[in-house]
Structure formats: C-alpha cells, structure tokens
Amino acid sequence: MSVAKNKMQKPAAPAAFDLPGFLSASTASVNAALDRFLPAASARPATIHKAMRYSLFAGGKRMRPALCLAAAAACGGKQPAALPLACAVECIHTYSLVHDDLPAMDNDDYRRGKLTNHKVFGEGIAVLAGDALLTQAFEIAAQCRAWPRYSHQAVILELARASGSLQLIAGQVADLEGEGKKISASQLKYIHERKTSALLCCSVRLGGMSANCSVAQLEALTQFGYNVGLAFQIIDDILDVTQTSEQLGKTAGKDTAAQKATYPAIIGLEKSREIARDLTNKAFSALEIFHGRAEALESLATYLLQRNK
Ligand code: GRG
Numbered sequence: 001m002s003v004a005k006n007k008m009q010k011p012a013a014p015a016a017f018d019l020p021g022f023l024s025a026s027t028a029s030v031n032a033a034l035d036r037f038l039p040a041a042s043a044r045p046a047t048i049h050k051a052m053r054y055s056l057f058a059g060g061k062r063m064r065p066a067l068c069l070a071a072a073a074a075c076g077g078k079q080p081a082a083l084p085l086a087c088a089v090e091c092i093h094t095y096s097l098v099h100d101d102l103p104a105m106d107n108d109d110y111r112r113g114k115l116t117n118h119k120v121f122g123e124g125i126a127v128l129a130g131d132a133l134l135t136q137a138f139e140i141a142a143q144c145r146a147w148p149r150y151s152h153q154a155v156i157l158e159l160a161r162a163s164g165s166l167q168l169i170a171g172q173v174a175d176l177e178g179e180g181k182k183i184s185a186s187q188l189k190y191i192h193e194r195k196t197s198a199l200l201c202c203s204v205r206l207g208g209m210s211a212n213c214s215v216a217q218l219e220a221l222t223q224f225g226y227n228v229g230l231a232f233q234i235i236d237d238i239l240d241v242t243q244t245s246e247q248l249g250k251t252a253g254k255d256t257a258a259q260k261a262t263y264p265a266i267i268g269l270e271k272s273r274e275i276a277r278d279l280t281n282k283a284f285s286a287l288e289i290f291h292g293r294a295e296a297l298e299s300l301a302t303y304l305l306q307r308n309k
Helices: 003-009 019-037 046-056 063-074 079-100 117-121 123-141 152-163 168-178 185-210 215-242 263-267 269-290 295-306
Strands: none
Touching: 019 063, 019 079, 019 123, 019 295, 046 079, 046 117, 046 123, 063 079, 063 185, 063 215, 063 295, 079 123, 079 152, 079 168, 079 185, 117 123, 123 152, 152 168, 152 185, 168 185, 185 215, 185 263, 215 263, 215 269, 215 295, 263 269, 269 295
C-alpha cells in the first residue's frame, strides 16, 4: 500500500477550533451591538457619552463577552440572544476599570494602551462615566428576552450580585484595605474570587441562561467560570511582573510598587503558574457535560492561560 493511500485512509482528525476567527467575529458583533446600545457621542450632554465611549472602545480584549457567547454556543444557543448580556458584562467590566484607575484607587495613567479616562476627561467626568456604564449595563440587560427557565429578574439578579458589595466591590474593598499589609494566601484568594472570578463566572452563566440551559449545564458553567476566573487573575499577577507596560497597554509592575499581595509575591512565579494550570484543568473537567460542544470555551481557557497581555 502506498504512503499516499495510507494517508487518505486515515480518519480525518477533527479540525482545530479557530479561536482567532471566533474572537474576531465575537469582538466585531459585540462592538457593533455596544455602538447601537449606547447613546451617540453627540447626545447631550456630549461629554459623558464621549467619555463612556472612550473607555468602552479603547481596545479591550473583550474576553468576558467572548466567554458569554462561547457558553451560549456550548448550550446550543444563538448569538443574538446572548449578545445583550455579553454587552452588559463588558459595560460593567469597563466601569470597574475606569473607577479602578482613578487617583482615589489605583491612580493609573494608562489603560488599554491609552490615557485613562480621568486623564482625558477629568476626575469628575470619569466617576460619572463609570456610574453611567454600570447603569447602562442594566438598561441593556433589561432589553434581552426572557427564557422559559430564566426570567428577566434572574438575569438582572445575576448581574447585580456579581457586581455588588459581596462580589466585585467586596474584592476591590479588600484589595484597597490590603495594600501595604502582609496578607495570607487565603485572603488573596478571597480578593481574586470577588474582584475577577465573579464577573467572569457571571459572563458564562449569562451565556448559558441565554440558551435556556439546564440546571446541570448552569452548574458546569459556574465551575468552569470560577476556575477560569481565578486562573485569569493569577496570570494577570504574573504578567504584571514579567511583561512591559508596552506589552500590557497599562503600567506594568504596579502591584509590586503598590506593595500589593499577588500570587507571585506570596508563593513565587513557578508555583503560581502551576496553580493557574491546575485551575484550568479543573475548568476543562467541568466541560465534560457538553460532550465536545464546548470547543470555544475550551479554546478560550487555554488561550487565557497562555496569554501574554
Ligand atoms: C472599581 C468596583 C471597582 C472594581 C475594580 C477591575 C478592578 C476592580 C480592578 C482593576 C485591576 C484588576 C487586576 C482587576 C481584576 C480584573 C482584571 C484582571 C481586569 C483586567 O481585565 P482584562 O485583562 O482587561 O480583560 P481588558 O482591558 O482587556 O478588558
């Protein structure tokens, strides 16, 4: 038998998932939808709408919307149903970055490779732009359709809980209060779970809800989101000490300068990488219930572990 014939007889290997294609398509859809949902830059008062759009369209990686759309796909959902929720999560994420960059918080000059919101529009407008983005998120989410298993109330509750004083804000408070102090690994985990993992987890859960997912699928997405979210923050901590400001599009080395507790500072770089890998493996295991239909989620988890910005 010739070599050529042998090759032809081999069963075709499943085509590798095209993550760059998925990411560029999801980013384009999310950007177009955000543009439709947000008031025009010229709408009065123009300053606030320009400021909201400035940070929202500054070139973020759009990972939370991608996770939301990928989760919807794993549950057999259609993109148009998930899109408002993907946009809502990105508005909340952007609000948190605008406020985190303020002088009263992390006091940063660069974000997403551009001057921070308050550097361009002033502190007062930056506070208001963050407030307006947070409110916008709920306005957008309220426009999604309801599903047999998930009402509007369930969707709004999901967003409110992830961004409220027991999750995102709790993480930020603990982060602020921990600056300059020696904190334990378990306190650091508390911060990471709330500051980062809660919104990532919310993103995949909302994606599942938009596909009217089963209770078991929602639980699997919760496990996936929690573990990927923690891994994401550990990688963020690692990048802060291993990458340059140019590579990150934000000031590198900020955590060390602010004497912030991070995984590399507490347990070292290698151990931090190992934990991020273990968490990603746990996230993969959670996807077994989807029997190969969660390719986009799997691919995103690998990408988030290996990213360099
Ligand atoms: C102000 C309530 C409030 C919360 C702020 C977002 C945040 C909490 C702090 C910013 C610093 C930080 C390390 C946050 C953890 C989440 C995180 C890693 C944000 C950066 O997310 P990316 O990398 O950013 O997805 P882009 O710009 O790509 O969207």
